Amino acid sequence: MGDRIFATFQSLLPTRALSAFMFRVAQVRAKPFKNALMRWFLHKYAVDLEEAEWSRVDNYEHFNAFFTRALKPGLRPQPAAANILSSPVDGAISQVGPIRQGQIFQAKGHGYSAAALLADEELAKDFYSGSFSTIYLAPHDYHRVHMPCIGRLRSWAYVPGRLFSVNPSTARSVPGLFARNERMVAIFDTQFGPLALVMVGAIIVGGIETVWSGQLTPPHLRHVPPTYYQPMQPLLLQRGAELGRFHMGSTVILLAPPGALTWDPALAAGQAVRLGQSLATMLK
Structure with missing residues (x-):
């Protein structure tokens, strides 16, 4: 019941x-404000800043x-093994x-189709x-977000959609959640065939960015048909190479x-x- 109430509340918000x-608040450079916001976040979510390249809030603009x-x-x-698919994220x-x-x-009780997630019936046939x-x-x-294996970018698309939360509570209560939310879909050619990597946006997620297209969102578009684009130049990414980032958190599929x-x-x-952890063994 609590999950359903939370989902209903989100549906009423101007997400x-x-x-x-x-996203605009997160760009504020005023030192007292941005430092206070970061310290509050560190305390609330127990962030281990010692793992970061810079461990002091003053270092961040x-x-x-x-x-x-x-x-x-x-x-x-x-x-070490070349046939391991590694985690693309923490x-x-x-x-x-x-x-x-x-x-x-x-x-439990919810699923969605690969065709709806990718917004393309033909592409989905590879993963049926x-x-x-x-x-x-x-x-x-x-x-x-990093590459889980060596892959050449074949095509990618921005798919507009809703901005529900993607936390476990919402996943339990919103049917087809990941195929309804705003997302970026990238198709890579790899040694085992095609790999689809989907970065799913969510409420308060201020932006999705990739290394080949830069910032995709905001703005958070609505009535735009998803179109797959081919990279203007060949793009081969090694396993572990950064391919994108979330400006606030979300989900990777x-x-x-x-x-x-x-x-x-x-x-x-x-x-x-954790990023780099073994998730699967490639069979081809």
Whole structure:
């Protein structure tokens, strides 16, 4: 009942305006304000700033720079074996498993189709009986997104949508949540075939950014048909290379084709993962 009430409350909020406003607040450079905001956030969410490249709030020009902070070099090494798919983010496993008849499991009683998530029926055919992993980024997590394997960017799209929260409570109460929210979808060609990587926006998420297109949001668009673009120049990203970042937190979803991966059997809903941690073994 509490989950449903929370979801209903969100549906009544002007989420796009609220998120755009918070993005502007996060850019304020006034030292007393931005330092106070960062210290409040550090206390409320128990952020370990010792892992960051800069460990003092004075080093950050504004809250957004703090939120998208870099880690100390070498802190999240990639696996030694070349056939390992690594975690693209710090976060927690929301769900992991097979894609059954094109359907992806969200939470008990809820799912969504790969076609709806990718906003493209033809692209979704590659993942019809494949597998997926959904990773939730909490406020205290590191919020840059990295490549889980070597991949060449084939195409990408901005998909407008809602801005519900993506926390576990909302996932349990909003049908098709990740296919309804604003998102960026990127398709990479890899050694095991196509990989879809989806960065899902959410309420208070002020922006999504990629290394090939820069800032995608804000503005948070509505009635714009999703269009897949090919990179103007070939873009090959190594495993562990940064591909984008969230300006505030959200969720990353990975889709793989059938027979491509064997997911680590120890992975389970709610389990914390770290950037570079082994998620699966590539079979091709």
